[in-house]
Amino acid sequence: MNNTPSILAIKPLGFMWPTTNPFLFCAHHLDIYPKGNADLGPAVSLAGRDLGQDFTPKDGWRMYHGQKVPGFPVHPHRGFETITIVRQGFVDHSDSHGQAGRYSAGDVQWMTGGSGLQHCEMFPLLHAESENPTELFQVWLNLPRSKKFTEPYFRMLWREDIPKHEISDINGRVTEIDVIAGSYHQINALPPAPDSWAADPGNEVAVYTIRMDADAQWIIAAAGEMVNRTIYFHVGSAITINGTLIESSKAIVVSPNQELTITNGNTESQLLLLQGKPIEEPVVQYGPFVMNSQVEIQQAMSDYRQTEFGGWPWPNREMVHPGNKGRFAKYRNGKEEIR
Secondary structure (H helix, E strand, O other): OOOOOOEEEEEEOOOEEOOOOOEEEEEEEEEEEOOEOOOOOEOOOOOOOOOOOEOOOHHHOOOEOOOOOOEEEEEEEEOEEEEEEEEEOEEEEEEOOOOEEEEEOOOEEEEEOOOOEEEEEEOOOOOOOOOEEEEEEEEEEEOOHHHOOOOOEEEEEOOOOOOEEEEEOOOOOEEEEEEEEOEEOOEEOOOOOOOOHHHOHHHOOEEEEEEEOOOOEEEEOOOOOOOEEEEEEEEOOEEEEOOEEEEOOEEEEEOOOOOEEEEEOOOOEEEEEEEEOOOOOOOEEEOOEEEOOHHHHHHHHHHHHHHHHHOOOOOOOOOOOOOOOOOEEEOOOOOEEEO
């Protein structure tokens, strides 16, 4: 008999969401940007903002590290991966390998920092006649020691290709699941980055976004005993998990080796699920460098100062693509995808 409780912890959600190994970080960005100007930035005054470090949601939006366009100008990564899940708005990607992309609601970018690269992620405000709401999750997934120095990698998972699963409960109420990583009921996600912790099915990595009709019921099968599994309840009024009532804006760490029955409240709910076996190695982090020791962090800083991880081939550090360009990805090998 399993005497482990179904729910191991309940934590509040803020801008940065609590994570468990193998995940390092999860941020939820939600900004209702105003109309865009000719530079694809906000068509309003930026006076009174701490430009370069604007993380206060004044008037419902933030510039983050951007000076003219909101977002994250060029910065380095080493030793981990980013999974960026866009729900509203647009993201422009550029990196030190000359790769580029623009992606939007429903698209996912998977990037392996590996041995080191620079990139920028800007939020172009493409609509000049209306507001530009932007919402996304950015998830950091660690790499094991054996893959810390793998070749950097970037790919797009386009919304048209991401597998979806729709379940109707006995009352006909629907739960929709986007399978971004892992598998669900024999539906496999698109292949992750080749050197990712998620590339080995034995690590049971799963990333799902979930939408539940009002009063819908969804049953999640048990996973392996060593897996960490967290459910982020970020839109809705209330859910119950195996009979425990939970209000919105909570991270729920659940027992992986138990079947879970989630019953939604009387409004639509939206959830994010992250799970995976932990990487049983030391984690030493300094900003965008995640290694196994302080010596390796010092080496990462030295390498970046000397090489800039390949330099910056773009004309500015807040790189945005032309306003009339649609969704696309351009890769290091010259291949370009147009959506």
